Amino acid sequence: MSFILTDISNHIAILTINRPEALNAMNNMVVADLVSAVKSCIDDENVGVIILTGAGDKAFVAGADIKQMQSNGPKEALTFGQMGQHMTLLIENSPKPVIAAVNGFALGGGCEISMACHIRVASETATFGQPEVLLGILPGWGGTQRLPRLVSLGIANELITTGRMVSASEAKLIGLVNHVVPPNELIDKCKEIAAQILKNGPNAIAKSLACIREGFGTSIKEGLKIEVDLFSKLFGTEEANEGLSAFVEKRKPKFRGNA
Numbered sequence: 708m709s710f711i712l713t714d715i716s717n718h719i720a721i722l723t724i725n726r727p728e729a730l731n732a733m734n735n736m737v738v739a740d741l742v743s744a745v746k747s748c749i750d751d752e753n754v755g756v757i758i759l760t761g762a763g764d765k766a767f768v769a770g771a772d773i774k775q776m777q778s779n780g781p782k783e784a785l786t787f788g789q790m791g792q793h794m795t796l797l798i799e800n801s802p803k804p805v806i807a808a809v810n811g812f813a814l815g816g817g818c819e820i821s822m823a824c825h826i827r828v829a830s831e832t833a834t835f836g837q838p839e840v841l842l843g844i845l846p847g848w849g850g851t852q853r854l855p856r857l858v859s860l861g862i863a864n865e866l867i868t869t870g871r872m873v874s875a876s877e878a879k880l881i882g883l884v885n886h887v888v889p890p891n892e893l894i895d896k897c898k899e900i901a902a903q904i905l906k907n908g909p910n911a912i913a914k915s916l917a918c919i920r921e922g923f924g925t926s927i928k929e930g931l932k933i934e935v936d937l938f939s940k941l942f943g944t945e946e947a948n949e950g951l952s953a954f955v956e957k958r959k960p961k962f963r964g965n966a
């Protein structure tokens with residue numbers, strides 16, 4: 708049995724991390740199951756957008772499994788760290804947008820998973836934090852790298868060195884999340900964003916994400932090179948022909964099935 712529940716409809720895959728009794732804490736098996744579920748969605752032509760959430764109403768993911776880590780030596784920690792980094796890179800590099808529906812605690816590895824997603828929508832009850840230093844460790848699934856890129860250096864320095872948790876409204880204020888909504892509207896809000904995305908060309912979406920990801924942090928000159936390269940590659944494709952012709956013919960483009 709997998710720790711990840713998968714529900715696919717209307718080209719949207721909802722992946723639910725299902726270990727509510729431990730606030731969806733990530734052990735080796737949960738990480739492996741999430742990797743496999745995300746890979747299946749990436750390979751599934753019927754999926755255009757992935758929504759990632761946690762089971763229950765308390766937690767998105769309360770972090771890596773502290774009970775498992777307690778018995779880890781450096782060798783096991785290295786394997787676990789590499790598995791986690793592979794998981795977060797798989798999400799970040801997904802050609803299909805991944806939306807984090809943060810329904811409660813997103814702490815440590817949980818905050819890091821949400822930051823690897825392309826878009827974050829939080830329930831009003833969500834809480835974010837990188838409390839690793841309280842445990843004598845540090846954020847090891849990309850927190851030290853992605854948090855400063857999302858919220859600025861000074862705020863990341865404070866949040867990581869104090870381990871202070873922030874509410875959903877503060878997360879919105881510092882740019883950590885895109886939207887904050889009441890708990891019962893969380894999945895609908897994510898689906899609404901997904902539906903808007905699904906109207907657009909899948910290849911254009913994938914290449915846009917690649918430009919943003921690969922250009923970010925490089926010089927503007929390097930970033931523009933990446934952009935013009937991927938931009939020009941879209942021309943002559945069936946998808947761009949359809950989008951451009953639809954405009955000229957004053958009709959809606961049809962990029963995928965009946966979406």
Ligand code: DAK
Nearest residue numbers: 729730732769770771772773774784788814815816847848
């Ligand atoms: N791991 C394991 N179990 C957890 C857990 C976690 N992270 N968080 C909660 N649980 C379990 C609790 O132990 C409890 O289980 P039982 O005692 O009932 O068996 C159950 O979930 C319910 O939790 P609480 O009873 O504590 O619930 P409360 O509402 O009172 O408190 C809380 C909720 C979220 C404030 C509290 O549970 C809490 O502080 N949890 C820990 C949060 C945390 O510190 N998260 C960061 C973990 S460190 C690595 C790279 C990355 C990482 C590790 C290695 N390498 C490169 C090697 C990542 C590290 C982390 O994420």
